[in-house]
Amino acid sequence: MTPLATSQTIAVIGAGAMGSGIAHVAARAGHPVRLFDMNADAIGRGIAGITGDLDFLVSKGKLDAAERDAIRARVRPAGSLDDLAGAALIVEAIVERLDVKQALFADLERIAPDAILASNTSSLSITAIGAALKSPERLAGLHFFNPAPRMRLVEIVSGLATNREIAETLYATAAAWGKDPVHTRSTPGFIVNRVARPFYAEGLKVLGEGAASPASLDAVMRDGAGFPMGPFELTDLIGHDVNYAVTRSVFDAYYADDRFIPSLIQQELVL
Numbered sequence: 001m002t003p004l005a006t007s008q009t010i011a012v013i014g015a016g017a018m019g020s021g022i023a024h025v026a027a028r029a030g031h032p033v034r035l036f037d038m039n040a041d042a043i044g045r046g047i048a049g050i051t052g053d054l055d056f057l058v059s060k061g062k063l064d065a066a067e068r069d070a071i072r073a074r075v076r077p078a079g080s081l082d083d084l085a086g087a088a089l090i091v092e093a094i095v096e097r098l099d100v101k102q103a104l105f106a107d108l109e110r111i112a113p114d115a116i117l118a119s120n121t122s123s124l125s126i127t128a129i130g131a132a133l134k135s136p137e138r139l140a141g142l143h144f145f146n147p148a149p150r151m152r153l154v155e156i157v158s159g160l161a162t163n164r165e166i167a168e169t170l171y172a173t174a175a176a177w178g179k180d181p182v183h184t185r186s187t188p189g190f191i192v193n194r195v196a197r198p199f200y201a202e203g204l205k206v207l208g209e210g211a212a213s214p215a216s217l218d219a220v221m222r223d224g225a226g227f228p229m230g231p232f233e234l235t236d237l238i239g240h241d242v243n244y245a246v247t248r249s250v251f252d253a254y255y256a257d258d259r260f261i262p263s264l265i266q267q268e269l270v271l
Contacts, residue, residue, distance in 0.1 A: 006030035015046030021148030126159035203231030
């Protein structure tokens with residue numbers, strides 16, 4: 001399958017860490033990018049973050065100044081959802097709430113009838129999100145990992161109705177962007193967030209039992225067991241709010257299976 005052409009516009013909704021990171025990836029691959037957020041100040045912060053990341057790459061000799069300026073010029077703010085009508089691909093990276101995502105995509109399928117619709121959700125069902133759409137076959141998951149410019153893995157998530165050609169186009173596009181895509185069905189947590197639950201959960205259980213401090217647990221897993229990061233270092237990077245929401249989503253999806261029970265310690269950090 002052929003990837004999207006670099007002349008085609010990529011729209012990203014949500015200008016937080018994930019959304020701005022995805023915008024960075026698409027712009028660096030050569031696409032014009034429109035970045036939208038309900039909070040106009042967030043768009044400014046997101047673009048400033050992209051600029052800072054590009055400046056860092058220049059300082060390390062991994063990018064020259066002309067390339068930085070060209071990439072930065074490709075990212076433009078969008079004033080409304082209507083400004084995204086001409087995009088070939090619209091990627092949603094907003095709050096992990098099913099009702100909010102359903103409402104957004106219902107608007108987007110009307111505003112941009114020819115665009116591929118993609119959610120960066122880390123655990124919500126693509127099938128459930130698509131249930132609110134008239135054309136759920138247009139929707140797929142495009143799950144990047146934080147920080148998106150550095151992490152190579154991207155999960156291409158197909159719901160029950162997802163058109164196979166759309167999933168293949170997303171796969172080819174992610175590969176063209178320098179990522180390592182993998183196909184998965186829309187099961188709770190997809191691949192990574194399902195398999196990784198015990199890594200976080202057992203670390204929190206050991207902490208709760210008073211066996212070791214977070215710093216000690218991280219050091220043991222990182223320096224002793226060879227993991228790139230310990231469970232608490234990784235959770236801090238992801239964000240406890242995001243990590244807890246994913247755990248809660250997987251727990252609920254599996255009808256309160258004890259294997260995925262959320263941690264009270266983490267709940268206290270979030271709520």
